[in-house]
Structure formats: C-alpha cells, structure tokens
Amino acid sequence: MKQLNESGFVPIKQQITVLLSSLVLPLSVMAASPANKADTEQIQRGEYLARAGNCMGCHTTRGGKPYAGGRQLNTPFGLFTAPNITPDNETGIGSWNGEDFWQALHYGKGKDGSYLYPVFPYTEYTKITRQDADAIFAYLRSLSPVAQTNPPHKITSPYDNQFLLFLWRTWYFKEGVYEPDHSRSEDWNRGNYLVQGLGHCNACHTPRNVWGASKEDKLAGGEIMGTYWYAPSLISPKEAGVGDWSTDEIVRLLSTGVSAHAVTSGPMATIVRQSLQYLSDDDLRAVAVYLQSLGEKRSDAIPGKIPPMPERVRRYLALGETVYEKRCQDCHGKSGEGVPGVYPSLAGNRSVTMISPLNTVRSVLYGGFPPATAGNPRPYGMPSFQHIIRDQEIAWVVSYIRNAWGNFGSLVSPEDVDSSRGNEF
C-alpha cells in the first residue's frame, strides 16, 4: 500500500484539467470538480480491484517498482516476462486506451491484435465486468510512468506460433463476462466473481493438462506451473476444501494469513500479503460463502481401517520420531497439537497428510513466516532445515508426521526431498 501511494496518486489528466482551467477559465474549475470527484472514486475503486486481482503479483518484480513488470515465470512453453503496465509511452501502456485494455483483459488480445499467451490469465479475467476493467485501467493510468524495458518472452518453438495459439483459444478459451446465478445469494455470486474471475484462483488451484489449459474439474488442486508448490484442492475435504469451516474462520485465514487451525505458506502467504489482506470484509465474506459452497462435506462413513504397519515401516517412522523430538516438538507439541494461531498443529493437518507431500517437505527445507498483515503483524516462523539436517532425516521426519497421531499418508524418500528443491529466487 505504501509503495502504491509513493508512486503518486493524483492522475495526470486531472492535473492537466486543473491547470488548464485555472489558466483559461477559472469558473470551469468549479464545473469540473464533480467530474474529478467521479474520476477519483473510479481510480480508488480501480486500485482496490487491482489489489483483488493481484496484478502486482506478476507485474512487479521482487523489490522493483510497482507495476513496472519484469517478473519472470518459467513454464514448459517458455520463459515469460510480465510487461510494464505503468502509463509510460515507450515501455509501458501509456499509448493504450480503455478499449485496448478491454481487448487484453476480456479477449486476450494485445494492442496490435496479436493473441496473448494464457500465462496472462485472461481465461479468468474475461469474467470481469467492463465497469471494473475501466476502473482498473483508470487506476493504472493514474500511476507515475516508469520507463523500464523488460526482457522479451523466450518462448520455446513451436509455441511461439500464433496459429497454434489460435487453436488453443478455440479449444480452451471461453469469452464472456460473469453471469450471476439468480437462484443463489448475492454473496455467493460476488464470491464466485472474485474467485473465478478477478481473483483468478484457478490459475493455481486447478490442475492443468499438457497444453497448459485448466482441466474441467475447477479448483481440484494441482502443482503450480513454474513453481515447486502444490496448490491444494478447494473442493476436497482431504485437502483445502472448507465445506465444514465457519465463514469467520475462512475470513480470518484469508485476511490475516493465520487462523486457529491453519497457516498460509508459500505462494498463498504471498497472495495474502499482496492481495487478500486488502479486501473488504464484505468481499472476503462473499469469497468464504462461495468457497463453502464448493467444499464437499467430510463423509460420515467410517474411515477405512489403517492397515497394520510392517516392522520395516515402523522402524523407518521411529527414526523420524527421534528427529521430531529433537527438532520439531518444542513448537509443534509432543502430540503434534501445535499452538492455535501461532504454530500449526500437525495432527489432523490436511496439508501434512494430503497426497502430495511437496508443501510439507518444502516447509521443512526452507521454513518461512506467514505473511505480516494488519491482523497478524508479527508472525511467528518456521526455521529452514536445509542446512541443519540431511535429506534422509527430512524424509524420516516428514514420513513420521504423515503417520503419527492418527495421520495417514505415504512415506517420503530422500529422493522425494531432493526433487522438492527448486529455485524461484
């Protein structure tokens, strides 16, 4: 927020209008003020929407100027660089008009009419209303122009072919603004719009096919392209489905980064810091209502009996227990009970037991803090163990916590630990 304000908030258009009016016809200042007020309101709304859509997440590089682009995303189709979207004439979108912006957001087309790569999530942004798109554009126009040339995309052949992209779009891109479902509540519809459209949660939480397109089972979870993180299913009660959660707890997690039973980590912690913590309570509630409706309820069926463990497995887990007692127990507790809102419980923690152990392994390897937010400004953190213990010990301890205190998950090998390493920095 601070960075945003630094980049100048008074729109240039407004400055010029005021300047001209004061020179030519002083009375017109008064006449112009209601229009200016409307402009200011639109810009403020645009700033809020740009937060909700987390444009900054891609269009600002680490430590870089806000919205000046430069952040790179590595995909199987090539290395993409987010462009400068400040209103600089040469290097940004200074020469764009509202229609150009709408073409990009709604149709996935560049100013020159070329097809944009879906690494820019127009597959979701197409649901954004024209009014919201105009507000975001007005906000971007109000920023101070930053002259910053970013490196071009490095697209792997044959994906640099526009005709292939045309085919891809024909198959996988459905253009259209979000249409409310009148049989549902206003909150539900607003939540749907934010989750499936502006917030583009799909970009991470939906599995992708070999062509990089979202599969039909929306928000069913998958590995995030270009990162070494698994975005859990927002549907399954075995992953991050919140069908059984209260609205309050969902709102708390999304706005502060921690709740009594959960802590955000990895890319989700970043999304909370950059975007979700700035959302209004009403919008977060709407998101919560929509997510609750997606989440499948925990089944009441008697859980399958956990098969007895062979001696070999018991010995493997016992090695993990030794590591746990030495390294983890002080914070996460003797029985993995954790400390609500401070250190997550590991017993019954779905992030620990879900099929992919990737996030748990990465948390042990790299540690991290939940985001510092207004609601949790001084978070407690998790140390990085990559230089403290060997891969074998990490494999033991992750296997142990996946199978202790009633948890049940597959064992993890040192090779799994090694293959979880990835450098996004």
Add this chain to the structure above:
Amino acid sequence: MKFIVFILSVILSGPAMAQQPAPSGIPDTLEQRVKPCTICHGDEDRAGRDAYYPRIAGKPAGYLFNQLRNFRDGKRYYQAMAILLENLSDEYLLEIAQYFASLKYPYPEPAVNTLSSAEIQSMETLIHSGDPGRDIPACSACHGKALMGVKPYIPSLLGLPHAYVAAQFGGWRNGGIMRGQTPDCMSEIAKKLSQEEVNALAMWLPAQPVTGESAEMEVLSPELVQRCQTIFSREGFPQ
C-alpha cells in the same frame, strides 16, 4: 447470579488473557518469534564462530535492517534468507533488526593466527592506512578504529567466521552483494585487492580479539559517506 458473575469474569478476563503466554507455554516475545533466525545465527549459548553463519548480535541496527530488506527484495542474493523473509513487512524487519542490535552476547575467542609476520605487517597497514596509490581507503576509516562498525549503517568486521568473511569478499568482487545498486564502494575496493590480500584479510580479521564497540556516525569523513552513499539509505529507519 453466580452465572452472571461467571460470564462477566470471562468477558473481563478476555483481553487480559490475550497478553499472557499461550497455554502451551509459547512466550509472546520477539526472542520466540525469531527462532527461525537463531537456529543458524546462534543464540546466547552458541554465538560462536562455528560454520558459515555470521554473528548478527550487536551489529548496528540500520545495517541489519538494510540487509534484511535487501535479502527480501532480491538486492542481496541468498536464497535461504530470501525465502524466509519474503512476506515480512518493513516495520517487522525493523523491529527484528533492533532486537538483534541490542543483544550483548560475549564474543568467541579469536581464531588462531596462522599468518607470517610479514603478512601481519601488510594487513595492519591495509587496515589502518589503506593504500592511497590504489585508491583503497583504510578499513578503519569506515568500519571504525576498533573495526566494530559505525552506527547505524556500517557493520563490524570482527567476531565473524573465516568462511563468511572469505565468501563476502568473493561476493563483493563478483558484484553479487549489492546487485547493481550504485555506487557500490565495497565492490570497487574488493576488486582492487589481490587474491593474496583477500585470503590474508579473511585470516587476519577472525584472529583479532574484540575489544571496542561500534563508533558513532561523526567519525566518518564526508568524502567516504559520499563514496558509499547507497548504504546510508535512511528510508524507513528512525533517526
């Protein structure tokens, strides 16, 4: 009536409870919050010179604050620190910097000096007089007579492990520490040193006993402040 009193007592004790340590005994302190730092940088019991990790206890607060921000913002490259700090705010990093700056842990015994007397002589000249012929200022001109840094932005050079000092010289020489921030005075200086001088400095510095404290800003010459202005970034740091 008893019920009402009970309810009232629950309501009244609510805010008070929040101040207390969590039932598990997790203290509501910065010391507890920075456990992810001290696992490598050491707490009071082992603020030694083991392994690679530099001592951060007692270093000037502005220096620590700038390094924390630089790691987070990709302006000083070290993956482990970048990941750890990614989602922390300037305000919190400042508090963490001030906390470590305030710690007065005892310093470890200096490492054994294995340099020849000729090498020691030339290191002492470099440290206290520099080499004007190559435009290398004395180390003590910026890092203080005691080499314990200058408050609030310049780090101490003593009490650090050999491996860390050697690696930092490598970083300065290949430009990896300031990552394009200019002027990059320390890189310029490190590039003027010969490999033999760098090796000897990395041996000499850890072998010195810590006797003094961080100096005050006034000891710096305006010319050197100008030459190294990047590190005097005051933004967000209380004056």
